[in-house]
Amino acid sequence: MKEFVPAGADLELRGIRKEFPGFTAIENLDLHIPAGEFFALLGPSGCGKTTTLRIIAGLEEPTSGQVLIGGKDVTFTKPHERPVNTVFQSYALFPHMSIIENVAFGLRRQKIADPLAKAMDALNLVELGHIAQRRPQQLSGGQQQRVALARALVNRPSLLLLDEPLGALDLKLRRQMQIELKAIQMEVGLTFLHVTHDQEEAMDMADTVAVMNRGRIEQMGAPEALYERPKTSFVAKFLGQSNIFVGEIADSNSETLSISVAGSRISVPKARAEKQAGKIAIGVRPEKAQFHREAPADASDRNILGPGVIKDIRFTGVSNQYLIEIPNVGDVTVFAQNVGISPVIELGEKVWVSFKVEHAFGLADLPVGDED
Amino acid sequence: MAIAGFNTSAAPKQSSTPLKTGKFVWVLLLPGLLYLGMFFMVPLVSLLITSVETPDASGAIGMYQYGFDLSSYQHVVIDYLPQIGRSFGYAFLATVFALLISYPLAYFVGVKLRTRPLIQKLTLTLVVAPFFISFLLRTIAWKQIFADDSVTMGFIRNLFHLDQTFHFLGTPGAVVWGLVYNFIPFMTLPLYTSLERLDLRLLEAAGDLYASPASVFTKVTLPLTMPGVISGTLLTFIPITGDYVNASRDFLGSSDTSMIGNMVQADFLQNSDYPSASAMSAVLMGVILLIVTIYVRRTGTEDLL
Amino acid sequence: MRNLRLGRFVLPVYTVIALVYLLVPIAYTIAFSFNDSKGRTNTLWQGFTLDKWLNVCVRGDICDAVGSSLLISGVSTLVATVLGTAMAIALVRYSFKARSLVSLSLFLPMATPEVVMGAGLAGLFFNLGTGYGYLTVILAHIMFCLSFVVVTVKARVQTLDPVLEEAGADLYASPREVFWRITFPLLLPGIVSGALLSFALSFDDFIITYFNSGGAVTTFPMYIYIAASKGVPAEANVIASAVFLLAILIVVGTQIGSNLRQKRIMAIK
Numbered sequence: 001m002k003e004f005v006p007a008g009a010d011l012e013l014r015g016i017r018k019e020f021p022g023f024t025a026i027e028n029l030d031l032h033i034p035a036g037e038f039f040a041l042l043g044p045s046g047c048g049k050t051t052t053l054r055i056i057a058g059l060e061e062p063t064s065g066q067v068l069i070g071g072k073d074v075t076f077t078k079p080h081e082r083p084v085n086t087v088f089q090s091y092a093l094f095p096h097m098s099i100i101e102n103v104a105f106g107l108r109r110q111k112i113a114d115p116l117a118k119a120m121d122a123l124n125l126v127e128l129g130h131i132a133q134r135r136p137q138q139l140s141g142g143q144q145q146r147v148a149l150a151r152a153l154v155n156r157p158s159l160l161l162l163d164e165p166l167g168a169l170d171l172k173l174r175r176q177m178q179i180e181l182k183a184i185q186m187e188v189g190l191t192f193l194h195v196t197h198d199q200e201e202a203m204d205m206a207d208t209v210a211v212m213n214r215g216r217i218e219q220m221g222a223p224e225a226l227y228e229r230p231k232t233s234f235v236a237k238f239l240g241q242s243n244i245f246v247g248e249i250a251d252s253n254s255e256t257l258s259i260s261v262a263g264s265r266i267s268v269p270k271a272r273a274e275k276q277a278g279k280i281a282i283g284v285r286p287e288k289a290q291f292h293r294e295a296p297a298d299a300s301d302r303n304i305l306g307p308g309v310i311k312d313i314r315f316t317g318v319s320n321q322y323l324i325e326i327p328n329v330g331d332v333t334v335f336a337q338n339v340g341i342s343p344v345i346e347l348g349e350k351v352w353v354s355f356k357v358e359h360a361f362g363l364a365d366l367p368v369g370d371e372d
Numbered sequence: 373m374a375i376a377g378f379n380t381s382a383a384p385k386q387s388s389t390p391l392k393t394g395k396f397v398w399v400l401l402l403p404g405l406l407y408l409g410m411f412f413m414v415p416l417v418s419l420l421i422t423s424v425e426t427p428d429a430s431g432a433i434g435m436y437q438y439g440f441d442l443s444s445y446q447h448v449v450i451d452y453l454p455q456i457g458r459s460f461g462y463a464f465l466a467t468v469f470a471l472l473i474s475y476p477l478a479y480f481v482g483v484k485l486r487t488r489p490l491i492q493k494l495t496l497t498l499v500v501a502p503f504f505i506s507f508l509l510r511t512i513a514w515k516q517i518f519a520d521d522s523v524t525m526g527f528i529r530n531l532f533h534l535d536q537t538f539h540f541l542g543t544p545g546a547v548v549w550g551l552v553y554n555f556i557p558f559m560t561l562p563l564y565t566s567l568e569r570l571d572l573r574l575l576e577a578a579g580d581l582y583a584s585p586a587s588v589f590t591k592v593t594l595p596l597t598m599p600g601v602i603s604g605t606l607l608t609f610i611p612i613t614g615d616y617v618n619a620s621r622d623f624l625g626s627s628d629t630s631m632i633g634n635m636v637q638a639d640f641l642q643n644s645d646y647p648s649a650s651a652m653s654a655v656l657m658g659v660i661l662l663i664v665t666i667y668v669r670r671t672g673t674e675d676l677l
Numbered sequence: 678m679r680n681l682r683l684g685r686f687v688l689p690v691y692t693v694i695a696l697v698y699l700l701v702p703i704a705y706t707i708a709f710s711f712n713d714s715k716g717r718t719n720t721l722w723q724g725f726t727l728d729k730w731l732n733v734c735v736r737g738d739i740c741d742a743v744g745s746s747l748l749i750s751g752v753s754t755l756v757a758t759v760l761g762t763a764m765a766i767a768l769v770r771y772s773f774k775a776r777s778l779v780s781l782s783l784f785l786p787m788a789t790p791e792v793v794m795g796a797g798l799a800g801l802f803f804n805l806g807t808g809y810g811y812l813t814v815i816l817a818h819i820m821f822c823l824s825f826v827v828v829t830v831k832a833r834v835q836t837l838d839p840v841l842e843e844a845g846a847d848l849y850a851s852p853r854e855v856f857w858r859i860t861f862p863l864l865l866p867g868i869v870s871g872a873l874l875s876f877a878l879s880f881d882d883f884i885i886t887y888f889n890s891g892g893a894v895t896t897f898p899m900y901i902y903i904a905a906s907k908g909v910p911a912e913a914n915v916i917a918s919a920v921f922l923l924a925i926l927i928v929v930g931t932q933i934g935s936n937l938r939q940k941r942i943m944a945i946k
Contacts, residue, residue: 057847058846058847059389059843059846059847078846079843079846079847080845080846080847080848080849080850080851080852081849084847085847085848086843086844086847088840088843088844090838090840092838092840092841092843092844093844094841094844094845094859095863096862096863105845105848105850105858106848106849109848109849109850109851109854110849135942137942138942151848152847152848155848155849389839389840389843390772391770391771391772392770392771392772393771393772393773394771396771397767397771397773398773399763400763400764400766400767400771401763401764401767401773401779403760403763404760404761404763404764404823404827405764405779405782407760407819407820407823408782408783408786408820408823409782411798411801411816411817411819411820412782412785412786412789412794412797412820413782414801415794415797415798415800415801416793416797418797418800418801418804419793419796419797419800422800422804473695476688476691476692476695477691477692477695479688480688480689480691480692481692484688484689489936490932490933490936493932494929494932495692495696497925497928497929497932498696498699498700499696499699501699501700501703501921501925502699502700502702502703503877503881504877504920504921504924504925505702505703505706505917505918505920505921506881506897506898506901506917506920507881507883507898508883508898508901508902508905509702509706509901509909509913509914509917510702510703510706511702512901512905512909513701513702513703513705513706514702516705516720517701517702517705519720553698553699553702556699606788607787607788610788610789610790611790611791613790614789614790614791614792614793615790615791615792616792616884617883617884617902622902622905622906623905632792633790633792633884636792636793636796637792637887637888640796640799640888641887641888646800646803649796650796650800653792653793653796653797656790656792656793657789657790657793660788660789660790664784664785664788668781
């Protein structure tokens with residue numbers, strides 16, 4: 001008989017490695033998610049995040065390493081014996097049962113009393129109690145997604161795994177579900193592990209985000225920290241957009257490092273630089289940069305590049321995205337919030353670009369193509 | 373393959389879930405495999421052994437001794453040559469006719485009726501309906517329809533100004549007619565399965581690229597449905613070679629139309645000449661294995677079932 | 678080349694003609710089950726009567742033969758369905774060596790002529806000294822039905838998304854519970870199809886049965902074959918027609934049933 005766990009448990013992965021015939025899905029994974037946290041595992045397709053999820057759920061065994069839930073080693077425990085539930089990407093609702101029977105399924109298997117009453121409560125939580133007798137095929141995508149969530153939640157698992165559950169929903173519904181999911185998680189106090197390739201979703205919902213690439217976690221932390229200070233070029237380019245400049249370190253003092261790019265000096269605070277010797281890459285987010293019609297005055301707290309030429313302007317409603325080509329530097333992207341009605345500048349005009357030194361970040365590696 | 377035609381349900385689902393491994397699979401497979409080994413493979417081996425037995429020293433009918441005597445094969449290949457020729461000849465003719473008749477039928481039901489799934493299923497049921505009446509009785513039905521003194525024959529004789537002695541029963545034509553009729557479902561179902569899965573957008577694309585309807589058929593439809601054609605051909609040709617009901621005197625044939633099957637039955641059940649019956653079966657089986665091997669070599673075993 | 682308007686009708690007309698051709702012997706057989714034939718011959722029409730339908734078992738031997746057929750087909754179907762379903766699941770869901778060997782072993786019985794299988798099995802039983810009877814016929818039937826069950830169930834297993842079984846395990850169902858509560862209910866239509874196919878093949882089988890009955894068993898097809906030279910009585914037509922109508926009812930019934938269910942589901946949506 002299983003006991004209901006009152007709140008979430010923490011999850012720990014130690015040295016997980018997963019090999020398949022022909023390729024390695026997970027190289028070496030260490031992860032610790034504290035109890036009660038909403039954690040997002042973010043990465044492109046094929047980075048190993050779904051495999052990680054399946055290992056935690058017990059649907060795959062790692063080649064080496066350990067999985068601990070609430071301090072207990074469950075590496076080789078079968079999925080039906082783990083206090084973990086999954087919301088599958090395709091929902092995986094049983095077509096031959098009504099949705100209330102779907103939701104009650106896990107409770108019945110654990111021989112928990114009053115399964116139907118508890119299932120009904122869960123369905124009411126996701127506002128589907130009034131159609132409890134329908135079959136999954138009779139529901140819309142959004143409704144099915146909510147049933148899948150209720151079916152997992154009703155078991156009060158120590159850890160709830162969500163495998164890109166919002167992928168099939170349209171934008172508006174997805175936003176709504178994101179808010180609901182977060183609210184439910186905070187109300188019930190469970191530990192959520194959300195796997196997704198949608199960075200906005202991850203940053204919006206999670207307390208902690210881990211960016212995964214090719215079987216490894218590249219960086220992990222609060223969404224703002226990751227966004228404002230990416231540490232690798234993959235994170236810088238996968239999470240939002242970045243302008244990246246590469247050069248040998250030309251100058252350094254107690255507070256900043258500088259590189260020289262096409263005659264201009266680009267500085268980054270030492271506290272925000274991962275690598276402090278040799279050839280380094282310095283980046284800045286496009287929304288932190290500005291363009292100027294005339295050469296701005298030199299200032300110690302700003303990096304100035306130019307002159308360059310406006311090559312492309314894209315209108316995305318909320319902002320305008322400018323692509324500026326600066327000789328010997330390359331293309332620089334600048335986002336400007338759309339505060340006026342008429343265009344601020346035209347194609348082909350000559351501009352300078354500047355951004356604050358404190359907004360720059362120094363990466364630990366060089367972008368692909370710029371290595372030594 | 374063929375019988376999957378009965379299941380007009382969705383095409384197989386792709387899933388990211390890997391195949392299960394481990395030893396348990398043998399618990400599922402071994403009972404069936406052992407059964408087939410015992411009751412299919414062993415009998416075939418037993419046939420080979422019997423085919424080389426020698427008549428018992430005592431001369432008693434039906435008693436044989438183990439030995440290695442190939443005289444049965446000699447006898448069978450030489451004396452039964454007409455039957456062998458007829459079996460493969462009738463089978464070839466019947467298969468060709470079955471293909472010509474079934475393809476347009478399968479095309480209509482599998483392609484044109486896709487917009488009306490209920491009618492499609494009902495029509496398919498009608499095509500397969502002969503299957504549900506004992507095949508002996510449906511062969512007898514043709515026998516009575518084409519009996520020398522039947523209304524049908526009278527009508528045909530008048531229509532074509534034929535002699536009163538013209539008869540259909542007992543001729544190779546009647547035998548082939550019966551074979552074609554009885555085996556049409558075996559040809560139609562694999563064709564239907566192939567045609568039902570045909571992506572019509574490919575035909576549209578071909579038309580868009582200036583192909584005439586005839587070209588679309590020969591260059592797109594036919595090549596893409598070739599697996600169904602081959603599958604249907606095998607499932608029709610092979611069983612026909614061993615059939616003997618249609619050719620027997622009591623049904624549509626006469627003593628001049630006997631096939632391999634008639635000889636095996638006569639030798640085995642009436643003459644107790646087990647070595648000859650076994651040798652004949654072995655020869656037939658050998659030819660069939662040859663055909664199947666060629667087929668498997670070219671297409672692999674993946675699509676067999 | 679312009680498409681003639683008439684060209685559109687070629688295929689449908691052809692189909693109708695082909696269907697008529699296919700159904701002629703069936704219509705003939707059913708029609709003659711109502712023939713008021715005297716004695717054993719049923720070749721000339723002598724008047725309409727329901728007599729044969731109402732008194733079909735007056736000739737005891739026919740109903741005995743049907744009884745034997747039902748027994749043999751029932752048992753064979755049961756065994757073949759269990760063995761075949763297991764193999765179908767194995768083939769689709771598991772990875773194992775010797776897959777080609779298994780596929781080939783299942784394919785060959787479907788491709789082997791019945792005379793060869795019949796003679797081979799008869800020879801085997803002869804060499805084993807078991808004698809012929811119900812057991813040998815049933816054993817023979819299971820053998821040739823097995824492959825057909827596998828093919829039918831396999832097609833159904835392939836439509837079943839394995840993620841449903843993973844969801845079951847994720848929701849605390851043990852492997853046994855996953856099978857009986859999720860896999861089996863969803864496979865059931867395919868299993869039933871396979872069983873029906875197996876039953877039909879077994880009931881209608883003649884050649885293999887004839888070789889392995891040794892005179893101790895007479896099935897319905899054997900009865901007809903033996904009677905063919907002397908004259909097949911109308912009662913045989915009655916039985917065959919009844920079986921046919923039952924089969925058509927089952928097949929058409931399930932089609933319409935699932936169609937109605939689909940409509941009901943869509944209506945609520």
